[in-house]
Amino acid sequence: MLTTPGASSSTSSSTQIASSPPPIRARRSRRSSPTASARSSIGTTLRSLSERSPTPPLPKHGTTRSPPGSRPASRPAPLKKNHVAPSSPSKSPRGVWKNGSDPINTRDELLMMLLTSQAVLDSREFEILSAEEVDELKKEHALLQKRISTLSKRITVESKIRDATSSLSKLSDPPDKRGSAKPAVTDQFETAQGKVDAAQRELLKASERAADVHRRLLEHRAAVLSFTVRNVDQPPLAEGTDGSDNGTSATTISGDLSPVSTAATSISMSSRTKFEGPHFYAGHSDAIIPGPSRPPPTWKEFSALQEKLVAANEAAVSAKRKAAEYLREVSVLNLEKSGIETQASLDVQMSEETAASLESELTRMKELERQLQETLRKKDAELDNSRGMVSSAELEARDSEIRQLKARWEGEVASLNAQLSDAQSSKNVSEELEAGRASLLELSRSLNATVPTGTTTLPILADVLATHVSLMRDKLEANEKSAVAWEVEKKQLEAEITRGLEARERILKEIDDARHDGxxxxxxxxxxxxxxxxxPPVTIIPSNLSPxxxxxxxxxxxxxxxxxxxxxxxxxxxxxxxxxxxxxxxxxxxxxxxxxxxxxxxxxxxxxxxxxxxxxxxxxxxxxxxxxxxxxxxxxxxxxxxxxxxxxxxxxxxxxxxxxxxxxxAERAQRLAQESSVGLETYQKQVRTLEERNSALSIRQAALLDDIHQLEEGLELSMQQKQELEVQAAEQAQTLEELQDANNHLSARALTLAAEAAEAASTPSAMKAELEAKIRTLQDSLDEARDELDRIRSAESAQRIQLLDELNSMQTENGALRNQLRVEQRKNVK
Known part of the structure; x- marks a missing residue:
């Protein structure tokens, strides 16, 4: 196979994923900050812990896995210019990678304590996620892994289609242009190449997102482990021998700053088995002869000794701090060095693998080119032999027919692409209609409108909403009428109450007057x-009075x-x-x-x-x-x-x-007045509620009218697209008929060529075998073209039927919406 510019660009773009991560890693490894370099070495220090996680490990950045038994999607491209590969790999003596390096000695307590303290120090900035976030990240990581595998398969298929398109474009070129250095690249090849590039870009995005999700999960696990280690390995407060605060504080600070120093001290103390101090028994070579007893120290000597002790403690604390800092810097530098060496070894290994794959691909391409040259020479010989048998006029006619068929095929492919784009736009319109239908259904449910079961079309929903709005309007009018009746009854009750109060006052006044008179x-x-x-009682007494x-x-x-x-x-x-x-x-x-x-x-x-x-x-x-x-x-x-x-x-x-x-x-009238006032307040509240509902309904009605207008515009656009699709379908049917005629013509021409080849019995056996092979290849290509034509025809018919059904449903919905709009406009006018 000849190497074309399009093919080279496709191969370079297809391997862009594999070649892009190394520069990123190189840039990360060249950072000067110890925290950043230590963060980059988290995967190195905690690999044994991360292997216990149920989350599957993320594949190498930029690489994809192809299904078993399938060829790679595209040839690996050479390294980019901005990728800096190390000249010679350097391996760390204590690397943790399993690709040929020595494992870590886990029995070395000092090294393990150093690595643990460094990992805890580096993971302080990491965030501990919640259980819900961890579950979401795991689900997203699993989905991304599935998507990456799907995209890898898609890239494989698209690459095969691209290679087949390239082969067809080369075979369909005229004979006089086959020897040119720069072969022509057809539109089909460019389209296939664009699909491959788009799939590779999607794969790159999915891989980056998967790497980000996996990084967050690893940071979460490192933060949890560092928190657990900090809580478990809290150093106890050391007790000073002299009971002073200085010794305690110095021991605590040194223990907090450098857990490695405490570990080293404990190891050295445990490893010391022989007493090497001064001996106090006679006969020993290192025995000390006791001298005269010294007088007790004075207060000045005691204070001076105490000051010296404090200064010595401070010097010891500062020395321990410096030693801890030096040890930390040394460990960070060692980790950076091991990370850089590991990264360099990985880069070198990747570059070697890429070079080996490129060399194998180059040899394969050379072999394919050699085979293609041999095939071209054979076809040239066949054409030379056939020119002797067939006149030049027939050859020119055949070439012109082939060019016409090629042009028609290209036009058909372009029309199919346009039809696919139109179908996509009509699908968008149908999605908008579906969204409008869902919004109307949700609105009807929010308004507690009765929607018939099993019917969710736009006309029915619009009728339901119109019926609900009319019912609400009738209820509002009835409430207004009842409000007027309540007002009249309230006025009558107030007049009766005033008359009763006046009569009561008048009667009370008369009663007061009558009571006063009585x-x-x-x-x-x-x-x-x-x-x-x-x-005195009158008594009749016979009086002796005088007259x-x-x-x-x-x-x-x-x-x-x-x-x-x-x-x-x-x-x-x-x-x-x-x-x-x-x-x-x-x-x-x-x-x-x-x-x-x-x-x-x-x-x-x-x-x-x-x-x-x-x-x-x-x-x-x-x-x-x-x-x-x-x-x-x-x-x-x-x-x-x-x-x-x-x-x-x-x-x-x-x-x-x-x-x-x-x-x-009067009491009964007062009770009636209170009840009427309470009823009036209740009615006023109901009136206010109904007014608010009416305003909300008017707002929703306006929003519905806007949605209906938008749906009408989308329907008109879909009608226009339908007309365009019908025109394109007619043109495509005509093109298919022409292609069918051309196919029949080619089949007849192939039969004539086969008959001519059969008649040429005087030709040598080699020529006959070549002609038979050519006939078989032509027959195979003819069968493939027929299958492709049948597939395209069936797809077009199915798509045309689907589009017609969608347009019919949209027309019915449009008619129902227009009728509903007319009814609403009439109601608004009334």
Whole structure:
């Protein structure tokens, strides 16, 4: 196979994923910060811990796994210019990688403590995630792994399609252009190459995202492990020998800063088995001869020694700090060195593998090129031989037919691509319609509208919403009417309450007046009764008085009776004011007179009666009074007074009863007023709620109208696209017919060539075998073209049927929406 520029670009782009990560790692390894370099070596120091995790390890960045039994997607490209590969690999004596290096000695406590402390120090900035986030990251990582494998398979298939397209484009070139150095690249090859590049870009993005997710998971695990190690390995507070605070603080600080130093000290103390101090028994070579006893130290010496001890402790603490810092720097440098060496060895190994794959690919390409050259030479020889048998005119006609078929095929492929893009746009329109349908369904459910089960089309949803809106409008109108009726009833109740209150006040005033009059009359009656009681009883005593004394006593009694007579109103005065006296029908001399039947005072004028009793009767002369005064008349006046008193008492009782009745009526009216006020407040709240609902419904209705307008615009656009698709389908059908004719023509021409080859019996056996092979290849290509044509035709018919169904459904929905809009517009106009 010849190497073309498109192929070279495709191979370089296909291997871009594999060649891009090394520069990133190289840049990361060249950082100067110890924290960044230590972070890059987390995978090295905690690899044994990360292998226990259930999450599968992430593949190498930029590489993809192809399914078993399949060829690689594309040839590996050479390294990029910005990739700096080390000249010679350098391996660390204590590397942790398993690719040929020595394993770590886990029994070396000092090294393990150093690595652990360094890992804890480097993982301080890592974030501990929650359980939900860890589960989400694991799920996302699994999905990304599946997507990466799918994209790898897709790249393999697209690469095969690209290679097949390249081979077809080379075979379909004219014979006079085959020897050119730069072969022509067809549109199909460019399209296939673009698909391969797009798949590789998607694979790169998915790989980067998977690497990021895996990095976050590893950081989470490292943070959890470092937190656990810090909690488990908390150094206890050391107790000083002299009981001072300085020794304790120095030991604590040194233990916090350098756990390695404590570990080293413990190891050295445990490894020391022989006592190497001074010996105090005689006969030993290192025995110390005791000298004279020294006097006890003075206070100055003691203070000086204490100051020296403090200075020595401080110097020891600072020395321990410096030693810990030096050890930390040395460990960081060692880790950086091991990481750089490991990275360099990996880069060298990757470059060697890439070079080996390139060399194998180069040899394969050379072999393919050699085979292609041999095939071309054979075909040239066949064409030379066939030129001798077939005239030049037929060859030119055949070449022109091949060019025409090629042009038609290219046009067909372009039209199919355009049709696919149109189908994608129509699919977007259908998705928008589906989103509108979902929004309408959600709105109807939020409004508690009854939606028929199993029907979720746009017209039905619009009808349901219109029905719900009309019902809400009817309810609102009914509520408004009931509000007006409530207002009228409230006004009537208020008027009745005001009238009842006025009548109550008027009756209370009359009752007060009547009570006042009754009290005055009762007081007068009491005074009269008192006067009558105070009078001595009249006894008939046979007097021995003289007639003059009897006459004087008679005059005295007559004077008293005349006074009482004058205070009582006469029957004529009562008749003048309209009060009738009820004389006793029996004899006035009877001992028990029948009480007269008094008429009700409800028809009398109480004020006239009051004026009658207030204005005393003028005193008459004695002669006239004596003539008018009789015992019967006096008794009649007294009985009239008693009847007036009884009538007033009955009137007072009746007034009290009416007062109680009016009081109960007023209380009932007050309760009714309170209930009506509470009902009115409830109704006002309902009216406000209905007004708010009405405003919300109007807003939703406006939003629905906007959505319907947008759907109409999308429907019009889909109608235009439908018309364009119909035109393209007609053109495509015509093209297919032409292709079918050309296919038939080619098959007939192939049969004629086969017949000509069969007739040429005089040709050598080698030529005959070559012609048979050529016929077989042409027949295979013809069968493949027929299969491709049938597949394209079936796909076009299925797509055309689907598009027609979608357009029919959209037309029905558009008609229903238009009818609904007309109904809504009519309602709004009304």
């Amino acid at each position: 009290e005055e009359l009762r007081s007068k009656n009491q005074t009269l009764e008192i006067q009558l009681r105070e009078r 003059d004394d009897i006459r004087a006593e008679h005059e005295r009694l007559l004077t008293l009776l005349l006074r009482l007579w004058g205070s009582l109103p006469s029957a004529e005065a009562r008749a003048k004011v309209g009060i009738k006296s009820n004389p006793n029908p029996k004899s006035p001399k009877s001992a028990r007179p029948v009480p007269p039947r008094t008429s009700s005072l409800s028809d009398m004028d109480v004020r006239a009666l009051k004026s009658l009793y207030d204005t005393p009767t003028p005193s008459y002369p004695a002669t006239s009074v004596a003539e008018e005064f009789t015992v019967d008349a006096f008794i009649e006046r007294v009985q009239a007074l008693l009847s007036d008193d009884r009538a007033l008492v009955e009137r007072l009782i009746r007034f009290a009863q009416s007062h109680d009745l009016l009081k109960s009526n």
